[in-house]
Amino acid sequence: MESVLDSILPTFTIVLIGWLMAKLRLFRQIGVDGVAQYVFGVAVPLLLFRLTARATIPAEIPWGFLLSYYLGAVLTFVIGMLAAGGIFHNGLSQQGAFGGAASYSNTVLLGIPVVLGVLGDAATVPLFILIGVHGMVMVPLVVTVISIGRRQGGTAGKVARETLGELIHNPFIVALVAGALYGLYAPSLPGPIDDVIATLAGTAGPCALFALGGVLAQYPVTGGLREAAVVSLVKLVLHPAIVWALATQVFSVDPSWVWVAVLLAAMPSGINVFVLAHRYEVASGGIGMSVVLSTALALATLAGVIQLIP
DSSP states (O other), X not given: OHHHHHHHHHHHHHHHHHHHHHHTTSSOHHHHHHHHHHIIIIIHHHHXXXXXXXXXXXXXXXXXXXXXXXXXXXXHHHHHHHHHHHTTOOOHHHHHHHHXXXXXXXXXXXXXXXXXXXXXXXXXXXXXXXHHHHHHHHHHHHHHHHHHHHTXXXXXXXXXXXXXXXXXXXXXXXXXXXXXXXXXXXXXXXXXXXXXXXXXXXXXXXXXXXXXXXXXXXXXTTTTHXXXXXXXXXXXXXXXXXXXXXXXXXXXXXXXXXXXXXXXXXXXXXXXHHHHHHHTTSSHHHHHHHHHHHHHHHHHXXXXXXXXXX
């Protein structure tokens, strides 16, 4: 429990600092947008590149384990979309953003310290197998749905071409593809270069959280609260429940790996979904509030999940 609290409190503190700086006009909105642009164009792409380039593919791919988590994530994504469309009558691009917030876990800032803190070193291999492909599965899914929604109204061919163009030019996608290719065909990153990339990548989380606080300062305190409550329910309760059901009832995953997947699914909404929503101007206030609220509620829901671990 202490590891969960220790991981969540710094997250809230950085968001609060960004919110106060913008609310008190100590940091102009143009500056907040500049930080968000840096996160989208530099810091997160370098983080994704480094994670993907350093990912180790096991000799025997644990398909049941991966499918348990990622089929669960896709199902949760669809549930989030349906909730956004059915309850709040949002368009497809907004549905894609809410589906992402409901299924995209905070894997690095919270997932790594919490999972390893609870399950110990034995969780390292399965955890990093999941994290190694997390961006490659979830980012294209979110970007594709948002992009299609933004281009509705044209012919199917035009929508497909423009969506493909958006994917090709998206820094997240470029970084993931480049990292995967580098990891497969190139030697390890030279020390000095890796140090530079690691330093810049290390700013992704704090800068994104600061920008999140700055963006939320534009909205009323209760702005997007209803949407955030629904997203948080899907993310913190349904997502881990679906992953647990798939891992234990469908794929018979090793029990010691099941809880790695379930705990990672039980993490709150990842900050990268907010970065994408802000970049594409798609419900960024509601998505930002979802990140904050799900992180706050995760202190209680994660404690409940931890109690279920044998």
